[in-house]
Amino acid sequence: MTTLRNRLTGPAPLAALAGVVAAAVVLAVAELLGAFFTARATPLFALGSTFIDFTPGWLKDFAIATFGTNDKAALFVGMGLTITVLACVLGIVAFRNWALGVLGVLFMGAVIVACVVTRAGVSAVDAIPAVLGTLAGVAVLRFLVNRVQALKAWPEAPADLAYDADARVRDEGSSRRRFFAAAGITAVAAGVAATGGRLLGAARSNIAKAREALQLPTPATAAPPIPAGVQSPVDGAPPWVTPNNDFYRIDTALSVPEINADDWELRVHGLVEQEVRLTFQDLLDADLIESHVTLTCVSNPVGGNLAGNAKWLGLPLREVLKRAKPKDGADMVLSTSIDGFSASTPLEVLQDGRDAMLAIGMNGEPLPLEHGYPVRMVVPGLYGFVSATKWVVDLEVTRFADSKAYWTERGWSERGPIKTMARVDVPKSFAKVPAGKVAVGGTAWAQTRGITKVEIQIDNADWVEATLSTEASLVTWRQWSYEWDATPGPHYIKVRATDGTGEVQTEQRADPVPDGASGWQSVMVTVE
Structure with missing residues (x-):
């Protein structure tokens, strides 16, 4: 038992623990400070988003097929485990060679900063939380490593210490208690800081309140009444209209973009005769339509539940394109989200009679934040990866031969008609x-x-x-x-x-x- 205790409380395990606590401080300080910056600038979201961008298609498919709409939670769990393992390694390295350990920490900090500043809609200033968090982590790691090295009873300690056996044991126990106390207090403080950062960020954000206060306009063309008999009589069948809270969500955004509707603007440009810019108020003042449309994710397996039916309110995209007047030769519209995601939609699909729209409402209420508030695209008949851009801010009229979207760059098809x-x-x-x-x-x-x-x-x-x-x-x-x-x-x-x-x-x-x-x-x- 004594041997097991010594192994568990020896230098390597405690140095590893020091690394984990220091990593927690990095993330907690960045989370706390990130409340005053862009939400996507926090390390976890930046690292996760970058991981998604570079993850091969087969692994994304596996995650969606295995975890479904819980794929993001699974990603965070996987990231947490990875960060913990790396932190353990860095803690041990820092104990044995401080210079090498601190270089490792700074390298990891540089990776985090690089992930932050390369996010769409993030400026260099938004790297400040990650930088300060890294410096705080280095300081905590130095402090805890010093505590580990204070345990003179370990074999690593100098052999000529003039302690008698009893004094040596007392010193060892006291040093261990001081280490665990310091590590525990630091970990608790990190947890409080991280929680405070999340709460502060939520308090500072008024987007959810603005959404709740938004009054949707009456559509110029209302959705036809739902005919009797659309619902299956079988007990347990899903509702014909999918409630917003149950509607599937598959996208690349780890942090739901928070966009002030008053600041939102859509730019329509590219191969057009007239560049068009629309504000949210322009949409509210326009002749909007309502339509029940079923959306389907391309990742939906046979028999899967990544499909949902809702009543959407929005401005027909054909009307927007009519203002822009696409030029001859254009055959695609590249839509881009504020977080950098893009989709390639055939131009003719957006100009025909289907109810493709810039949607602002879902089932009689403003779009939920996670489903694209304030504005998203809804295009009947196409899988979402080529049509259903959430938080959309840019439409470029172009050609398939000239531009590639997020998923087409990763091996998926350019056009995605939904299969029977x-x-x-x-x-x-x-x-x-x-x-x-x-x-x-x-x-x-x-x-x-x-x-x-x-x-x-x-x-x-x-x-x-x-x-x-x-x-x-x-x-x-x-x-x-x-x-x-x-x-x-x-x-x-x-x-x-x-x-x-x-x-x-x-x-x-x-x-x-x-x-x-x-x-x-x-x-x-x-x-x-």
């Missing part, structure tokens, strides 16, 4: 259901084409038609139901849809990369 898809929502895979009449239900979509048929197959029996719920429009999903006479044993339920052009959903499996997943979903259930 059906899924089983009830019962869930691996569910146990009683024998007899079992209600099966789900959702299908083929935005801009509509759904005309959904079929299900039990095991290897013939395909049979399900009952379709009412179709509200061609750009929204359509729910379906089926009453199954279930017999005991394990069974597989497959589903497929037919769109408005008569094309049957393909059985061929495809991964989300480069233009969306395909295939039939198969759900296994046990009938008891």
Whole structure:
């Protein structure tokens, strides 16, 4: 037991702990000071955003497929573990060779600063929290390493110390207690500073309050009334209109951009005859439209839940482009978010009759912050990676041959028409259901084409038609139901849809990369 205790409280473990506490101070001081700067300038968000930018596509796909809308939380956990390991190593290095250790800390600080200043919408001044946080971390590391080195009873201590055994043990115990007390107090102070920084940042931000106070204008063209019968009668089926809090969120922003609507401006430029600039007030004063539109993420796997249906309020993009007058030869609009994300949307899609818009409202209220407040793009029929730019501030009319968007630079397709898809929502895979009449239900979509048929197959029996719920429009999903006479044993339920052009959903499996997943979903259930 004594040997184990000595190993756990020996120089290396305590030096590693010193490194972890120092790293916590770096992040805490930067978080506290960051309350007075751009939110995206804090180290965790800057490091995380940079990591996302350089993460290969296959790893992003894995994260989304594995963690879904919790991918950002998983990223922070992974970052926390990585930072902890590096901090342990730097603490040990600093104990054994202070000059080398401090160089390592300063190098890590330089990496953080580089990540901060390269973020879109961040200035060099915003690096101040990271710089001061790094210096505070170095000071704390020096202080704690000195405490570790004060434990003279370790083998690293000089051999000629004139201590008797008892005095040596007392000194060792006292030094350990002083170290743990110093480390503990410092860690608690770091936690208080980090929490205070978050609270202070929230208090200083009035964006959420401004959003809550915003009164949306009455649309010039209201959304048609939702017809009766759009909701599947099956218990457990998702609501036809997805509540804002349940709407999926997949984007590259770790820190939700906070934009003052009064300062927001959209620039429309590039291959246009007339550059256009729009303010938020311009949108409020314009003839807005309302439309129910189903959005789908390209990362959605077969049977996945990265799809949602909402009522959007906004200005038609065709009207904006009509003012700008695109020149001959232009075939793409590169939309850019305030955080640097970009999407490539075919120009003709934004000029045809679909309700592509600059949206300011979602389900009767201003856009939630995490869904693009104050303004985002909504384009029916295209996956979000080429159309649904949140926090949009720039539209460049250009050509596919001349410009690349965020995801197309990473191997995804330039154009992303949504594929025909059906899924089983009830019962869930691996569910146990009683024998007899079992209600099966789900959702299908083929935005801009509509759904005309959904079929299900039990095991290897013939395909049979399900009952379709009412179709509200061609750009929204359509729910379906089926009453199954279930017999005991394990069974597989497959589903497929037919769109408005008569094309049957393909059985061929495809991964989300480069233009969306395909295939039939198969759900296994046990009938008891």
